[in-house]
Amino acid sequence: MNRIPHVVIVGAGFGGLEAAKKLKKAPVQITLIDRHNYHLFQPLLYQVAIAGLSPVQIAHPVRAIFRRQKNLDFLMDEVTNIDFKARQVLTTNKTLKYDYLILAAGSRTNFFGMQSIEKNGHDMKNISSAVATRNHLLKIFEKANRETDEDARRAMLTFVVVGGGPTGVESAGALAELIHLVLTKDYPQMNLNDARVILVEASNHLMPNVYPRNLQAATLKLLRRKRVNIRLKQIVTGFDGERVTFKNGDPILTHTVIWTAGVRTAELVDALDLEKRAGGRILVKPTLQLPGYPEVYVIGDAAYLEDENGQPLSLLATVAQQQAKHAAENILRELHERPPKSFTYKDPGLLATIGRNAAVARIWGISFSGLPAWLIWVGLHIYRLIGFRNRLVVMLNWAWDYFFYDSQVRLITKE
Numbered sequence: 001m002n003r004i005p006h007v008v009i010v011g012a013g014f015g016g017l018e019a020a021k022k023l024k025k026a027p028v029q030i031t032l033i034d035r036h037n038y039h040l041f042q043p044l045l046y047q048v049a050i051a052g053l054s055p056v057q058i059a060h061p062v063r064a065i066f067r068r069q070k071n072l073d074f075l076m077d078e079v080t081n082i083d084f085k086a087r088q089v090l091t092t093n094k095t096l097k098y099d100y101l102i103l104a105a106g107s108r109t110n111f112f113g114m115q116s117i118e119k120n121g122h123d124m125k126n127i128s129s130a131v132a133t134r135n136h137l138l139k140i141f142e143k144a145n146r147e148t149d150e151d152a153r154r155a156m157l158t159f160v161v162v163g164g165g166p167t168g169v170e171s172a173g174a175l176a177e178l179i180h181l182v183l184t185k186d187y188p189q190m191n192l193n194d195a196r197v198i199l200v201e202a203s204n205h206l207m208p209n210v211y212p213r214n215l216q217a218a219t220l221k222l223l224r225r226k227r228v229n230i231r232l233k234q235i236v237t238g239f240d241g242e243r244v245t246f247k248n249g250d251p252i253l254t255h256t257v258i259w260t261a262g263v264r265t266a267e268l269v270d271a272l273d274l275e276k277r278a279g280g281r282i283l284v285k286p287t288l289q290l291p292g293y294p295e296v297y298v299i300g301d302a303a304y305l306e307d308e309n310g311q312p313l314s315l316l317a318t319v320a321q322q323q324a325k326h327a328a329e330n331i332l333r334e335l336h337e338r339p340p341k342s343f344t345y346k347d348p349g350l351l352a353t354i355g356r357n358a359a360v361a362r363i364w365g366i367s368f369s370g371l372p373a374w375l376i377w378v379g380l381h382i383y384r385l386i387g388f389r390n391r392l393v394v395m396l397n398w399a400w401d402y403f404f405y406d407s408q409v410r411l412i413t414k415e
């Protein structure tokens with residue numbers, strides 16, 4: 001190949017961004033495509049939903065990130081299909097030929113076909129859904145404040161979070177704190193001791209699958225201390241906007257269901273006729289290449305690869321970032337006519353916050369919880385945010401909220 005190879009990267013999320021950075025000095029021309037003009041730091045989306053942070057603090061324009069990377073063009077466009085045989089990416093506006101493709105299209109919320117929840121519930125997957133959740137939560141407090149009927153008000157002040165994984169746990173803990181530490185001051189005439197945050201999980205543990213048993217138990221204890229009501233082994237079947245129903249239990253009267261219980265691949269990945277596994281993830285070779293198409297790498301949430309114990313790699317930013325570096329290295333190896341290497345995930349540990357002074361962590365094989373875990377969580381999340389300004393603003397924001405029991409973004413805006 002005499003001309004400069006063209007690498008197309010689909011998705012400017014955790015995986016796509018890392019791959020593009022890794023290829024900064026490589027003898028390739030990169031086109032990075034995303035339907036949004038920003039990179040979104042999804043781990044803090046729940047803070048937007050509970051009025052703690054504003055969207056601009058957790059998103060950063062892609063063009064600003066790559067301002068100094070000469071071998072990269074950014075294209076804001078929706079990828080509609082990929083013709084693997086012709087080596088072409090089709091977008092809404094154009095067709096791009098590639099020599100190498102890195103597919104990092106991520107995932108979206110899985111409602112498991114329950115249309116009533118998709119229609120009436122709230123999820124946390126992008127900026128619009130997080131802002132919609134914030135608006136809904138704040139509006140319901142205004143509504144409850146006007147309500148004179150006790151039972152109707154009680155239903156309005158009942159909040160159901162579905163899914164006991166890290167996002168559900170973080171959302172439930174933060175929502176309970178928003179109500180009992182902040183909104184209680186905004187609505188002195190309403191007795192917010194009646195407000196309930198209920199966390200529902202289908203299995204018999206919080207943080208199922210990934211977290212060790214002692215951290216699952218610590219999560220339960222810390223959440224209960226934050227006044228979150230936890231219901232395990234309950235399977236949600238629907239939500240009509242006023243009542244959430246279960247396969248095995250009495251319905252709950254509520255106007256709010258925050259759904260964090262499932263993830264499936266992005267629409268683009270669903271549309272591709274490839275071998276898939278659980279959640280629609282694309283089966284990749286240990287080298288992260290697409291079977292039959294060695295010039296195509298699939299990474300992050302879109303890819304299905306098992307670890308040495310036969311367990312699928314988790315849907316984590318750390319997995320996407322490590323795979324991105326690996327895919328970029330394999331492309332460089334191929335350019336030097338060396339064979340690609342297999343990927344191994346190096347587990348950096350686990351970390352989830354439950355609220356003020358409360359988090360659970362497993363680092364270097366040691367599990368711990370409480371204040372030390374929370375301090376690490378705060379430091380790491382500030383460090384991982386993109387852009388010095390965002391880091392500074394979030395740090396100041398959190399410090400203010402911590403000392404003054406406040407929450408900055410309590411604004412009901414037009415969606």
Ligand SMILES: Cc1cc2nc3c(=O)[nH]c(=O)nc-3n(C[C@H](O)[C@H](O)[C@H](O)COP(=O)(O)OP(=O)(O)OC[C@H]3O[C@@H](n4cnc5c(N)ncnc54)[C@H](O)[C@@H]3O)c2cc1C
Pocket residue numbers: 010011012013014015016033034035036039040042043044045046077078079080104105106107124125166167266267268299300301302315316317318319320
């Ligand atoms: C609420 C929440 C909290 C989380 N918390 C954590 C956490 O604490 N720690 C952790 O490690 N992980 C966490 N995760 C998981 C982590 O965010 C994902 O695993 C990670 O984002 C996957 O990276 P990715 O590059 O595969 O996809 P993403 O980061 O999702 O990026 C995919 C990109 O592709 C773009 N895209 C998709 N389809 C198209 C298309 N057709 N055309 C153009 N562009 C397209 C999207 O706009 C997006 O920018 C969380 C996820 C969520 C939703």
